[in-house]
Amino acid sequence: MQRQSPGNCNPIGYARGQSISLRQKGNAYYELGDYSKMLLHYQDALRVAEKANDSLQMAKAMYNIGNNAYQEIGRSEDARNIIKGDAL
Numbered sequence: 001m002q003r004q005s006p007g008n009c010n011p012i013g014y015a016r017g018q019s020i021s022l023r024q025k026g027n028a029y030y031e032l033g034d035y036s037k038m039l040l041h042y043q044d045a046l047r048v049a050e051k052a053n054d055s056l057q058m059a060k061a062m063y064n065i066g067n068n069a070y071q072e073i074g075r076s077e078d079a080r081n082i083i084k085g086d087a088l
Helices: 017-034 037-054 056-074 074-084
Strands: none
Touching: 017 037, 017 056, 017 074, 037 056
């Protein structure tokens, strides 16, 4: 389930902006301690970046998933695999 990104990123087809805004929302949920919502937003950011074939945003989303999300929710092995570039 993809959450709506802020601003007008999606209606004009600006996938990079949509991916960035989803990651930023994930960061906000990280600060609030809501790790399940954080992970969902990071995963959505990754899907948007993959669809747009934006390797920079894919890398940033994967880093957030591995470093922030999986470490916080106790999935250390998944975090290592993400950071090494293995499958989600």
